[in-house]
Amino acid sequence: MASLELGYALEGEDFPEVYSPRKWSRSWVRRVHWGRGTALFLAAVYFIVPFYAAMQFSLQDINHHFSLQPLTQIAQAPGFFAALWLSTQLAIATMAIVLVLMVPTMIYVHLRLPRFRRVMEVITILPIVIPPIVLIVGVDGVTPLWLKSSQWLLALIYVVLAMPYVYRSLDAGLGALDLKTLVEAARSLGSGWISIIWRVLVPNLRSALLSASVLTLALVFGEFTIASLDGWTTIPVWIYLTPSINPRINTLVAMMALLVTALVLMLIVSFDRSKSHNSRRS
Amino acid sequence: MTSELITDTSPSPSGVSDEVNAKKSLPGALIRSLRTGAPVLPFLAYVSLGLLLPTIAIINLAFRSNAGKLTLANMKVILCVSNNPTCLQYRAGFETSLKLALVTSIVPGILGTLVAYAIATSEHELFKRLTAACSGVLAQFGGVNLAFMFIASFSAVGGVATHWLAEIGLNPWDHGFNLYKFWGVAFVYMYFQIPLMILIITPAFAGLKESWREAAENLGASSWRYWRHVGLPVLAPAVLGGMFLLFGSGFSAYATAEALTTGTIAITPIQIGAILQGNVLSGEANLAYALGFAMIVILGVSVIGYALLRRRTSRWLR
Numbered sequence: 001m002a003s004l005e006l007g008y009a010l011e012g013e014d015f016p017e018v019y020s021p022r023k024w025s026r027s028w029v030r031r032v033h034w035g036r037g038t039a040l041f042l043a044a045v046y047f048i049v050p051f052y053a054a055m056q057f058s059l060q061d062i063n064h065h066f067s068l069q070p071l072t073q074i075a076q077a078p079g080f081f082a083a084l085w086l087s088t089q090l091a092i093a094t095m096a097i098v099l100v101l102m103v104p105t106m107i108y109v110h111l112r113l114p115r116f117r118r119v120m121e122v123i124t125i126l127p128i129v130i131p132p133i134v135l136i137v138g139v140d141g142v143t144p145l146w147l148k149s150s151q152w153l154l155a156l157i158y159v160v161l162a163m164p165y166v167y168r169s170l171d172a173g174l175g176a177l178d179l180k181t182l183v184e185a186a187r188s189l190g191s192g193w194i195s196i197i198w199r200v201l202v203p204n205l206r207s208a209l210l211s212a213s214v215l216t217l218a219l220v221f222g223e224f225t226i227a228s229l230d231g232w233t234t235i236p237v238w239i240y241l242t243p244s245i246n247p248r249i250n251t252l253v254a255m256m257a258l259l260v261t262a263l264v265l266m267l268i269v270s271f272d273r274s275k276s277h278n279s280r281r282s
Numbered sequence: 283m284t285s286e287l288i289t290d291t292s293p294s295p296s297g298v299s300d301e302v303n304a305k306k307s308l309p310g311a312l313i314r315s316l317r318t319g320a321p322v323l324p325f326l327a328y329v330s331l332g333l334l335l336p337t338i339a340i341i342n343l344a345f346r347s348n349a350g351k352l353t354l355a356n357m358k359v360i361l362c363v364s365n366n367p368t369c370l371q372y373r374a375g376f377e378t379s380l381k382l383a384l385v386t387s388i389v390p391g392i393l394g395t396l397v398a399y400a401i402a403t404s405e406h407e408l409f410k411r412l413t414a415a416c417s418g419v420l421a422q423f424g425g426v427n428l429a430f431m432f433i434a435s436f437s438a439v440g441g442v443a444t445h446w447l448a449e450i451g452l453n454p455w456d457h458g459f460n461l462y463k464f465w466g467v468a469f470v471y472m473y474f475q476i477p478l479m480i481l482i483i484t485p486a487f488a489g490l491k492e493s494w495r496e497a498a499e500n501l502g503a504s505s506w507r508y509w510r511h512v513g514l515p516v517l518a519p520a521v522l523g524g525m526f527l528l529f530g531s532g533f534s535a536y537a538t539a540e541a542l543t544t545g546t547i548a549i550t551p552i553q554i555g556a557i558l559q560g561n562v563l564s565g566e567a568n569l570a571y572a573l574g575f576a577m578i579v580i581l582g583v584s585v586i587g588y589a590l591l592r593r594r595t596s597r598w599l600r
Contacts, residue, residue, distance in 0.1 A: 035400070036399075036400035036403060036404070039396045039397050039399075039400040040397065040400050040401070043393075043397045043476070046472070046473075046476075047416075047420065047473070049435065049443055050431055050432055050435040050436065050443060050473070051431065053434065053435030053436075053441070053442035053443040053446070054430070054431040054432075054434035054435045054442070056442050057434035057435065057440075057441075057442045058434060101324060101325055101328055102325070104321065105321065105322050105324065105325040108321040108322065109322060112318065112321075113318065113319070113322065116319075116322055120325075123329060123333075125585060125589075126333060128527070128530045128531070128534075128581060128585055129530075129578060129581045129582050129585050130333065130336075130337055130578060130581075131530075131534035131535075131536075131551075131577075131581070132534075132536065133534060133536040133551040133554055133555065133574075133577075134340065134534070134554075134574040134577050134578060134581075135333075135336055136558065137336075137340055137554060137558065137570045137571060137573075137574040138335075138336025138337055138338075138339045138340040138571075138574065139332075139336045140558065140570075141336065141339035141340065141343050141571065142335050142336055142339045156332065157332065159328070159332065160328075160329070160332040160333050163329075218422065222422075222424075222425050222426075222427065223425075223537075224425045224426045224536075224537035224540075224541070225536045225537050225540075225555075228537075228540075229555055229558045229559065236425060236426040236427070236537070237426075239426050239427070239430060240426045240540075240541050250430060251430045251431070251433070251434045254426060254427040254430035254431060255427070255430075255431065255434075257427050258423060258427045258428070258431065261419070261422065261423075262419045262423075265415075265418060265419045265422060266415055266419060
């Protein structure tokens with residue numbers, strides 16, 4: 001890899017003769033250069049064309065001209081706000097439960113019970129072995145009837161689905177902190193555990209908590225399998241099941257969902273990066 | 283080590299400080315470890331109820347008749363060992379699912395590796411960061427939204443991209459392409475499988491030390507021989523491990539296939555969905571558990587394969 005970059009650098013610069021690549025190496029570099037261009041171009045076409053085409057499909061008026069008017073029609077689509085409200089409620093409940101459950105546990109594990117980290121790492125693998133379509137089968141088999149008829153069952157299941165994301169975000173966040181010093185300092189100043197978590201650790205974990213929450217939010221707003229099989233019209237189920245007056249509206253909502261997810265995830269990635277840069281500098 | 287320091291100097295609500303006073307008797311040790319473990323109990327309880335219990339229920343009910351008796355009948359039906367013609371659909375479902383998972387792990391696995399290599403050898407730092415962020419985002423795409431995006435762009439009538447291609451005389455539907463059949467679904471799955479592969483494989487390129495390349499060059503190796511004897515053997519476990527993970531993600535995807543084909547493609551996840559929605563003969567309800575159990579077994583094997591290969595990969599990443 002680095003030798004390749006060296007090759008690139010050498011093409012324009014004056015380097016000692018010893019380091020100049022041999023002839024076959026030069027042609028190889030060029031071949032890779034060419035191949036790289038092709039691979040990246042094809043990948044770009046595959047990823048951009050469907051996205052652009054679907055955007056064009058959903059943002060046009062009756063005369064097939066570009067128009068933002070469909071955006072205003074989303075609000076009039078029957079059932080849209082009910083679905084949005086349900087998804088929002090579920091997202092808030094899921095975030096609250098998963099954070100209350102995971103944050104104290106993970107702080108404790110990092111501080112006192114490092115052996116337990118292995119056990120927690122297993123849960124990051126489990127959702128691959130037990131995907132939503134299988135999990136809902138099992139949940140159906142054990143859930144009492146009163147809970148089955150409640151929308152909050154979805155939030156309880158989503159907590160399980162969100163655990164790997166929350167675990168990874170928090171694990172990275174806690175790993176970057178000097179947890180022991182913070183806790184010792186706070187304790188020697190006389191704070192109790194609740195105040196340590198709330199006033200010392202949570203502010204320090206802001207970016208990890210933010211990315212955990214946003215990933216959970218994206219998960220709840222995109223989850224279709226369990227919601228549809230349980231009979232709840234969340235946003236993805238609404239997109240799939242509701243034949244609206246204008247079929248473009250459903251596609252538009254889907255595209256908006258993708259766009260918002262993409263933007264927010266991009267923000268997290270850049271936020272994390274600037275943070276890690278700062279910590280490296282200090 | 284430092285944690286002991288804290289526990290010694292500061293009594294904690296979890297009672298770890300008792301460590302100093304506790305006798306070395308067995309009940310004392312038991313109580314002590316219980317107290318140390320107490321704060322993780324809520325988490326363990328939640329995982330047991332939300333993950334372990336449903337899994338046990340699947341394993342248990344997969345081997346029970348609807349009346350609750352232990353039986354192998356469900357397994358016989360889904361594997362179609364009895365020569366009952368109605369059971370063929372589930373075996374066919376597994377075959378299609380496995381084929382789909384294989385295609386959408388091998389093809390995106392290779393393509394993702396090539397693209398990741400192209401990115402890793404780039405000299406632009408900004409470009410590397412941007413593509414890394416994009417892969418992270420695209421690997422999260424999927425489900426209903428992705429299906430609708432492809433329907434809007436590639437459906438036979440009204441698809442915008444189909445229209446573009448038709449204008450230059452390359453309408454894919456005239457050349458055997460069908461978005462709602464096997465290869466169409468595989469085409470859509472690539473949209474999240476390729477970025478996933480890029481995410482998995484990129485760290486492995488760091489394991490290709492440039493000194494090996496230089497050493498190979500100095501010994502007169504051609505680039506082909508370098509890849510044949512050094513590059514590929516080092517990368518192979520990572521690529522294969524990544525493919526195992528893609529296999530799992532392709533095998534278990536439900537939402538994308540359901541929304542794309544409105545449930546017409548006969549793969550195992552969609553058959554499970556149909557049973558849960560009650561679209562089957564009565565008396566077949568427990569087949570969902572049997573199908574779920576079979577999926578757990580297959581996915582478990584692929585995850586173990588991934589974990590073993592990952593261990594091999596990390597050997598070169600030190």
